[in-house]
Amino acid sequence: MQRPSNPPSAPTQKTQVKRGAKKAHYDQATLYAILDEAFVCHVAAQQADHTGLQPTLHWREGDRLYIHGSSKNGLFRALIEGAEACIGVTLLDGIVFARSAFHHSVNYRSVIIYGYAKPIIEPQEKRRLLDLMLEKFSTGRSQEARPPNENELKATDVLAFELTEMSGKLRTGGPVDDAADMALPIWAGVKPLTRQWGEIDYDHAPIDHTSPSQ
Amino acid sequence: MQRPSNPPSAPTQKTQVKRGAKKAHYDQATLYAILDEAFVCHVAAQQADHTGLQPTLHWREGDRLYIHGSSKNGLFRALIEGAEACIGVTLLDGIVFARSAFHHSVNYRSVIIYGYAKPIIEPQEKRRLLDLMLEKFSTGRSQEARPPNENELKATDVLAFELTEMSGKLRTGGPVDDAADMALPIWAGVKPLTRQWGEIDYDHAPIDHTSPSQ
16 A cells, blocks of 8 residues: 555544544554454445445545446446545454443444445556455455456456545453442443454365366 | 334335335334444434424334434424435445456345434333333343433433335345356455454543542
8 A cells, every 4th residue: 555645634524523522533554454454344325215325345546436337327427426424444453341330341343434436437447446446355366367358357447536535443451440330330342353364265176166067 | 132023114105215126125123123222323304494304313112213312402493393314324244356356246234214303291100111222232231230310311302113114125145247257367255244242341440530539
């Protein structure tokens, strides 16, 4: 991923975190690291008669976030037609057990982005960006896989969002109890949650399995 | 969690999965298992002048999903005032490496729910439901923690959503390549992703740390 060149984004009326403001972080490097670690985002937008929401894959290059999908998809269609997107990315890092029920919480890192989709039309640029998604999957993968043909490129819409209006919210560390509760004989602590990538389960399908003519 | 009594929900116009319909699952037990395994959902709704989206914790009892927060939160306020919510829950299970760039994918399980919030007003019921959230954190926790007092209960809004309009989308298994690509000398397979809960990091803050008068 190339190095971001913009200054950290200042909060706007929408991205100014109002509740739990002490958990608000606007530092660009922090927010970009969350976007890069996570694979799945949730994209919300107003569709014809309702608010729609979908999970999808995302990736980042510089100060742009990308998603891909089909323009036959209703939410993608709304985005292409100009609906403002609200995109959320959240990583859960643990459960925080406090002495009081009220102060139970979770450790997490989240980013909320507002923006308008810019569809990527030019085939070579679209292919370059889809290659970047494969590189996020695994470094070097875009050089290994059979590249997309013209029809496959046409069937895939890539949408770009400028990362200019975004905010983050993070919680880290242990429980924060009221002083009056600290002497209570109640355990407290953090149960961490981590994501573990396993060994690749290779697909050894015989060549003639899907090629009966051979 | 009590056993759901309703029949599986039939798809409505909104929840009918149109793209990738072969990945669509409407079986109630499957969808409920996804909701119960996941801790974080993303809630979208139309606010005054924009579509808002927030991550929050959720839990389920029977055919209802619950979230909690503060009514001073803009999105919660919109929900309480009658905006329809669209709630998404997604668990990523792995990356699917296909022989072609185009057929790369991810294994995942997701649920999308549409519904209107019903605020829980009655304090005893609110407390019972917040206890259920603690039980999701850890069985028995609601009996261990110091219970919420009147002010803490007042500061917490609990919103209920009937699980009547929902859909799921899942992908499992290995890569699905075009027949013509199967003979290519390109590796394919699935890199699994799992969530691991670690050992609890107990908080051993000395009692006098926050109680200097002792």
